[in-house]
Amino acid sequence: MNIVVCLKQVPDTETRIRIKDDAGKGIVRENVKFIISPFDEFALEEALRLKEKLGGQVIALSLGPDRAKDALRTALAVGADKAVHVNDGGLAGTDSLGVARTLAAAIRKLDHDVVLFGKKGVGLDRGQVPAQVAQILGLPFAGQATEITVSDDGKSATVDREIEGGRERFEVPLPAVISREKSANELRHAALKGIMAAKSKPIQAFTLADLGLDAAALQPKVLVSKMEYPTERTAGRVLQGDAATAARELVRLLHEEAKVI
Numbered sequence: 001m002n003i004v005v006c007l008k009q010v011p012d013t014e015t016r017i018r019i020k021d022d023a024g025k026g027i028v029r030e031n032v033k034f035i036i037s038p039f040d041e042f043a044l045e046e047a048l049r050l051k052e053k054l055g056g057q058v059i060a061l062s063l064g065p066d067r068a069k070d071a072l073r074t075a076l077a078v079g080a081d082k083a084v085h086v087n088d089g090g091l092a093g094t095d096s097l098g099v100a101r102t103l104a105a106a107i108r109k110l111d112h113d114v115v116l117f118g119k120k121g122v123g124l125d126r127g128q129v130p131a132q133v134a135q136i137l138g139l140p141f142a143g144q145a146t147e148i149t150v151s152d153d154g155k156s157a158t159v160d161r162e163i164e165g166g167r168e169r170f171e172v173p174l175p176a177v178i179s180r181e182k183s184a185n186e187l188r189h190a191a192l193k194g195i196m197a198a199k200s201k202p203i204q205a206f207t208l209a210d211l212g213l214d215a216a217a218l219q220p221k222v223l224v225s226k227m228e229y230p231t232e233r234t235a236g237r238v239l240q241g242d243a244a245t246a247a248r249e250l251v252r253l254l255h256e257e258a259k260v261i
């Protein structure tokens, strides 16, 4: 079973994001710590568990600038067998479709029975790339999986996902593209031995030319026109007096100030 797992680097969720002053069309990236998107960590864990059960190899794939290699080294340190980095200046500023077209071209070059993604890249939260990759590759897509079971013959997979008030189960023939929801699966952490070994493992590099793609064709069609901070929350108010007085005051405020009743 060959499993390709796509890892996106995103700003650490603890980071205080600053919008660029100039046009408000992006964020300040200097001095930001980048991590593997949390949903992708669950996809990586799933890939490693599938390999442990079924054999084969896990290939970690990331598209991004030089720093994306850190995500790939982390994947190698916890047990991925190979790492592939797509890095090309022509990709700067591309949109989700450009990312999907590039990842799909890289995946075509890799042996794949299952292609795993996180359900969304934390931060932008668009959740578009996995389905777009599936469509470009002409593969079945199952999104937001909470459980993935591959059949004994390796020809199909059962994918469970949570839905409002229940659970839905899909059967998909392999190869397939599956995106991963978070789960109760404990994530493994790299041991020192794994970290040291990962430093010397090669990372295969692809440019757009290697993938037969042209930067001009990957220019964004969806243009970010503005980013804004969320509206500042006003301070809360504590109502004084006994319960009856506070309740009367609350009703008055909801009626006269908030105008919701």
Ligand SMILES: Cc1cc2nc3c(=O)[nH]c(=O)nc-3n(C[C@H](O)[C@H](O)[C@H](O)COP(=O)(O)OP(=O)(O)OC[C@H]3O[C@@H](n4cnc5c(N)ncnc54)[C@H](O)[C@@H]3O)c2cc1C
Binding pocket: 006, 007, 008, 009, 026, 037, 039, 040, 061, 062, 063, 064, 092, 093, 094, 095, 096, 097, 099, 103, 116, 117, 118, 119, 120, 121, 122, 124, 125, 126, 127, 128, 129, 130, 220, 222, 223, 224
């Ligand atoms: C400088 C800059 C400029 C940009 N300009 C634009 C713009 O003009 N218009 C626009 O629409 N967007 C723009 N973007 C957004 C950018 O293209 C997004 O990274 C892209 O939309 C995919 O990220 P996402 O979080 O939306 O992916 P999602 O669809 O939420 O990602 C889902 C999953 O896909 C996989 N994945 C996503 N990206 C990668 C990756 N790079 N490598 C490996 N796996 C990946 C991961 O498994 C992830 O969990 C810009 C980004 C940058 C950095």
